Amino acid sequence: MNREEISRIAHTGHPIAAPVDDDAVRRLLDQAVPREDARVLDLGCGGAEWLLRALATHPRLRAVGVDTSEPALARAREEARGRGVDARLTLHQQDAARFTSADPFDLVLNVGAGHAHGGLLPTLAAARAQLAPGGRVLVGDGFWERAPSPEAVDMLGELSDLPATLDAVVADGWTPVGAHISTRGELDAYEWSWTGSLASWALDHPHDPDSARALETAATHRTEWLRGYRDSFGFVCLVLRPTP
Numbered sequence: 001m002n003r004e005e006i007s008r009i010a011h012t013g014h015p016i017a018a019p020v021d022d023d024a025v026r027r028l029l030d031q032a033v034p035r036e037d038a039r040v041l042d043l044g045c046g047g048a049e050w051l052l053r054a055l056a057t058h059p060r061l062r063a064v065g066v067d068t069s070e071p072a073l074a075r076a077r078e079e080a081r082g083r084g085v086d087a088r089l090t091l092h093q094q095d096a097a098r099f100t101s102a103d104p105f106d107l108v109l110n111v112g113a114g115h116a117h118g119g120l121l122p123t124l125a126a127a128r129a130q131l132a133p134g135g136r137v138l139v140g141d142g143f144w145e146r147a148p149s150p151e152a153v154d155m156l157g158e159l160s161d162l163p164a165t166l167d168a169v170v171a172d173g174w175t176p177v178g179a180h181i182s183t184r185g186e187l188d189a190y191e192w193s194w195t196g197s198l199a200s201w202a203l204d205h206p207h208d209p210d211s212a213r214a215l216e217t218a219a220t221h222r223t224e225w226l227r228g229y230r231d232s233f234g235f236v237c238l239v240l241r242p243t244p
Helices: 003-010 022-032 049-057 070-083 120-130 150-156 162-171 184-204 211-229
Strands: 039-043 062-067 089-093 105-111 131-144 174-181 233-242
Touching (some): 022 233, 039 120, 070 089, 105 120, 120 131, 150 211, 162 233
Parallel strands (some): 039 062, 039 105, 062 089, 105 131
Antiparallel strands (some): 131 233, 174 233
């Protein structure tokens, strides 16, 4: 069982694949989509749930998703057909950092996939390169809500606190026009769903050769979360416009 398969199973009950609930997703998309006939790009779309919801809400919107995972893109295609939006969705299997388009986009998303570009500011640089005049970016990334333990830093990397994160974004030439800070409930719901979905799959497939590893992975992740970073990790989604 590779990381892609683990992620697929773990996100079964939480297809948005980020610690953001349905109401927050709706509000963020309302803030981010600049007009009804917008062209939208998701760099690191996974199962493309953000795009699918935007397409369902805006009948004239067109969307492009980029991800390296063919299983995730296959699920996105199936979901798009089921929701009747497949004619307006184009998916590319490739490294998001290498994606280029001749036509710019009115909205560029990257929520929880900043690793594809090497961090928050490189992600924003990639988004800027794809952005049409007057366009917006919706980005989601982690920050330290409280001083982390050395173990938490080892697990999640060098993050800033929220004020320093915003300072860096503004200094990079962006103006926040909308945002959502994930609540403790959203963060906990995401982690319980991740570990619970994976553990449930393992218990439902006891004879599968990957069952034991899936159960162990769920238990390890749960311990890392509860004992390592639960009390210090935060997540913020920002709607940004380029600063003149």
